[in-house]
Amino acid sequence: MITKQDVVAAYQLLLRRAPESEEAIDHWLERCAYPDELVNGILGSKEFEVGLYNRSTPTSSIRPSDEEIVARFGVYPEPDLVHWLRNLPAIEGMVLPSSAYISAALAQFQARNDYRGNIAEIGVYHGKYLAGLATSIRPGEKVIAVDLFEDQDQNEDVGGYSEAGFEAPLRALTQDVFAEVMSTYAPHAELLTIKRSSLNVTADELMPDGQRVRFFSVDGGHTHDVFLNDLRLAETTLAPYGIVSIDDILNPDWPGIITAAVRYFDGTTKLRPVAFIENKLLCAYESHADIYRTALRNIAPRSLRRRDVEFSNYTADEYVDGFDLYAFLRSLPL
Template identity: 30%
Template sequence: MTSAETVTTPPVPLTPDDVPGWFWKADQEIFSWMLTRQTAAGTTGDLMELGAYLGRSAILLGRHLQPGETFTVCDLFDSDAPDDENSAEMAMSYRKTLTRRAFEANYLAFHSELPTVIQAPTSVLADGRVPADSCRFVHIDASHLYEHVAGDIKVARDVLAKDGIVALDDYRSPHTPGVAAAVWEAVFELGLKPVCMTPEKFYGTWGDEEAAKRELRARDWRGDGYWFDEEQLAGHTCYRISWDGAQSTPTAAPAAAPAQRSTARRIALDVLPPIATRAARRALRAARARGAAPA
């Protein structure tokens, strides 16, 4: 092993937010809310994550694992990709940091036992190794290539139990059109029903969408600092939820109520790519702190 290949021990994270990744506040809250709601309703079932990176979302999922349930994580980690396109994607985005050893160290900083780890392409799950109708929640955040995501969605459909929820990452990012194509194909052709959306993730079900949406409506998201809106989509009512970061900045002037904000500005922030949206919100917070921000 050359010096360039030497494996170093990753630092132990003190909080889940110390783990690198792209798992933001709104999605952390929705994951916790949905999983807690399932447990409170007596809904049992396994959890599954396709694509784990360094474990930031897996750590949260593991906290909601109930006795008798199984948590399965499937990721290539540092294995070879199954095709040239996926190999190029891994080399560009992950290979320098994505190792199973790092994932396991991060996960064990918060849990006493590892989940069931399948180090392989997510396509292997199509062989039925995760039983049909066994899961209550599936998170898909693996490849961004259309063919892979479309296959992952079909796996989720097969393993989800009645009223189970699937969360799909990067459904609207400009650099991941393959995810968008697979998600909307599932809505229009595979019967996936939209429940809610954040700037990063799409949440849907093949079960009773109204039960989840009824409780979403009942919560005071705006009062808790989130932006909340209703959207009519393909004959379904779904909800858009995002964290209003202005309320998390102590030095900023009090934010206007969501209903009072400029409609044009709200729409612009919602449709911009996530990285541009976050930059715009930072600029607006800075302007508010100077007393110069528009309403």
């Protein structure tokens, strides 16, 4: 059982301050029985997300060189990337900060190692995740967004979203808002938007210039059949060194994703799980799976919880919402 002292310590560690009141302490004492529940509760709270900027205030006025930052964090402090990271709480969407940071850092790792290709996402919502991936874009590469936007009546998942309490935000989605987010946080990206169900999108449309996709985010339909359609589109269009990010992989609200993913990896596929990050599974072809595992361990060493956890016929590292993002931002000037 947790105690009042546990709550105070968790506030100091995670929020960098004392609890605001006895009522706040009582809230967590009533809600949580074990330390893990307390920590996960605070990490998942809006207060933790909004406090990102304050917790990331630099501890020193002496700025390390870019080379020192890359050596320490495995991430280059590219201005668009930093701008996006600092403003994550202001962008509508359900992407946890650690997943956003790790994914964008891997996309940057691809760019720094000359792994060329387009970046694609099915189910972009307001672009919170895609904008971060797009900060790594280089000349000749495209950012491809697939979403129904205002045409949610064509969404086969709309009933499920309604039951889960997510229908209202989905109905408020507009393509204009998405375009504004992309232009604000990824202003150098060449954007191709496909306003259509992914069930009616072909592989050729995701490779408009003949160039394959180096980072593909699958976050569209959450039913078994739609998810498998999207995952197969990703595998068909993926570059040999590409990464696939599967959203809601262990989310109990969407058992169709869990079922379909296990069946997919139980079958014949060249994709291999690389890492579980918060609410996502990152995958790559076997030839590059270990390369990305090593890169991730350099990018997010504080967040690595377990190595080689079982999933289907394979294993993947497990990452939790740690402090790598905040340590990175604290090393930079405001």
